[in-house]
Amino acid sequence: MHEYDTENQALVRSVVDYALARLVEEPPLRPVKTAHELQALVGKTITAEGLGGNEALSRYAEHLAPSTIAADNPRYLAFVAGAPTPAATAFDFAVTSSAVAGSSWLDGAGLVHAENEALRWIADLAGLPKAAGGCFVTGGTMGNLSALVTARDAANRGRVSAGTTRPERWAVVASASSHASIGSAARVMDIDVIVADLDEELRLTGDSVAAAIRNRPDHTEIFAVVATAGTTNVGVVDALDSIAQVCDIHGIWFHVDGAYGGAALAAPSVKHRFKGISRCDSLIVDPHKWLFSPFDCAALIYRDPTPARLAHTQHAGYLDPLIDETVFNPSDHAHVLTRRARGLPFWFSLAVYGTNAYRDAIEQTLTVARATRDLVLRSAHLELVIEPELSVVAFRRQGWDAQDYQAWCDQLLTAGMALLTPTTFDGQPAMRVCIINPRTTVDDLAEILATLNPVA
Numbered sequence: 001m002h003e004y005d006t007e008n009q010a011l012v013r014s015v016v017d018y019a020l021a022r023l024v025e026e027p028p029l030r031p032v033k034t035a036h037e038l039q040a041l042v043g044k045t046i047t048a049e050g051l052g053g054n055e056a057l058s059r060y061a062e063h064l065a066p067s068t069i070a071a072d073n074p075r076y077l078a079f080v081a082g083a084p085t086p087a088a089t090a091f092d093f094a095v096t097s098s099a100v101a102g103s104s105w106l107d108g109a110g111l112v113h114a115e116n117e118a119l120r121w122i123a124d125l126a127g128l129p130k131a132a133g134g135c136f137v138t139g140g141t142m143g144n145l146s147a148l149v150t151a152r153d154a155a156n157r158g159r160v161s162a163g164t165t166r167p168e169r170w171a172v173v174a175s176a177s178s179h180a181s182i183g184s185a186a187r188v189m190d191i192d193v194i195v196a197d198l199d200e201e202l203r204l205t206g207d208s209v210a211a212a213i214r215n216r217p218d219h220t221e222i223f224a225v226v227a228t229a230g231t232t233n234v235g236v237v238d239a240l241d242s243i244a245q246v247c248d249i250h251g252i253w254f255h256v257d258g259a260y261g262g263a264a265l266a267a268p269s270v271k272h273r274f275k276g277i278s279r280c281d282s283l284i285v286d287p288h289k290w291l292f293s294p295f296d297c298a299a300l301i302y303r304d305p306t307p308a309r310l311a312h313t314q315h316a317g318y319l320d321p322l323i324d325e326t327v328f329n330p331s332d333h334a335h336v337l338t339r340r341a342r343g344l345p346f347w348f349s350l351a352v353y354g355t356n357a358y359r360d361a362i363e364q365t366l367t368v369a370r371a372t373r374d375l376v377l378r379s380a381h382l383e384l385v386i387e388p389e390l391s392v393v394a395f396r397r398q399g400w401d402a403q404d405y406q407a408w409c410d411q412l413l414t415a416g417m418a419l420l421t422p423t424t425f426d427g428q429p430a431m432r433v434c435i436i437n438p439r440t441t442v443d444d445l446a447e448i449l450a451t452l453n454p455v456a
């Protein structure tokens with residue numbers, strides 16, 4: 001099965017043709033099937049003799065693929081969608097066919113160099129120094145975990161070199177708006193999360209971080225503060241500058257989670273909201289969200305990669321050949337070893353279209369988000385739950401409860417019109433749309449919101 005014979009050539013051609021057709025044709029939005037229904041449709045697929053290429057591909061294309069919802073549909077407005085460029089999508093295949101593990105310089109030098117160029121673009125947008133660096137990981141969840149592991153390791157080393165003991169409990173300061181992955185990282189690391197208050201604009205601020213540090217429980221030490229640059233639910237950017245100030249004073253690691261919002265650093269109309277981001281110790285931004293890269297791809301960048309290497313480099317006789325201080329090994333900077341060069345599609349797309357095209361595409365989504373806000377404000381039966389800062393617009397329909405929102409979302413999907421999902425805001429049910437696809441238009445939103453009109 002490994003020979004590139006005529007049979008395999010034909011198979012590769014038909015898979016590539018299938019993938020190309022998908023790029024050209026927008027798959028319809030429709031509800032997915034249950035596991036039971038899929039089982040009945042697709043039958044047993046793993047057999048001793050193999051199904052053969054045609055049969056396997058047709059079962060996938062006819063039964064499995066249609067039971068998925070493509071995130072690049074311009075009306076995928078739930079969660080945070082994805083909208084990869086054709087160049088990025090095509091290059092994802094090139095990464096696979098290169099069969100290079102992007103773990104180390106030894107065998108991945110050229111790929112690693114390209115990835116580092118792409119990381120550098122983000123580091124420059126954030127105003128990080130020349131020495132900054134890191135690697136691409138699977139997602140924001142892994143980026144946040146890897147950054148916090150580095151921060152705690154640095155804090156532990158600080159304790160050891162100062163001759164002091166470790167605290168009974170390590171903790172991070174975060175907020176009620178922090179992404180769920182911060183709580184998840186805390187469980188993995190067995191640390192505590194101290195939830196600092198938000199101000200009236202739902203921002204984490206230096207003052208509230210300082211108060212959380214002051215009022216920390218006995219026997220607990222804080223090793224990092226996590227600020228969010230664009231909350232997932234409503235797109236608020238925390239008061240990064242004042243938080244950086246407090247972290248400086250206390251000598252605490254400052255991590256910025258820009259998984260969703262960090263892309264907007266490239267957008268001049270909102271860049272001012274990120275003031276202070278240049279002072280972070282670590283930053284994550286997901287190119288698979290608002291930077292038009294295929295899944296899965298998150299950029300993890302450290303101001304100084306040295307503590308990351310101390311925390312993450314794996315050691316063993318069979319790995320020692322990789323240790324070389326004069327080269328850059330991506331895997332030394334995150335909780336990973338073998339690593340897909342998942343930053344490469346992003347790099348290729350940036351190289352092909354240029355950074356101005358990225359700026360314009362992100363501005364385009366912000367323009368549609370602002371127009372959506374105006375549509376909500378003009379509708380007597382709708383209200384904004386918060387003034388949008390980035391590209392999430394959250395709103396409520398007068399008199400509706402959680403069930404009404406869910407029923408509306410179900411109807412939209414059944415009608416093939418859009419994928420939306422409800423949320424809660426301030427403990428109350430609400431709707432949100434997150435616009436990251438430059439192909440999403442104001443007309444799309446107008447048509448969707450019109451279905452909320454009160455029956456005459």
Ligand SMILES: *Cc1c(COP(=O)(O)O)cnc(C)c1O
Pocket residue numbers: 080138139140141142179181228230231232257258259260261286298
């Ligand atoms: C999406 C998101 C994450 C998690 O990223 P994944 O890529 O889904 O793991 C973390 N933080 C924020 C703010 C996010 O929006």
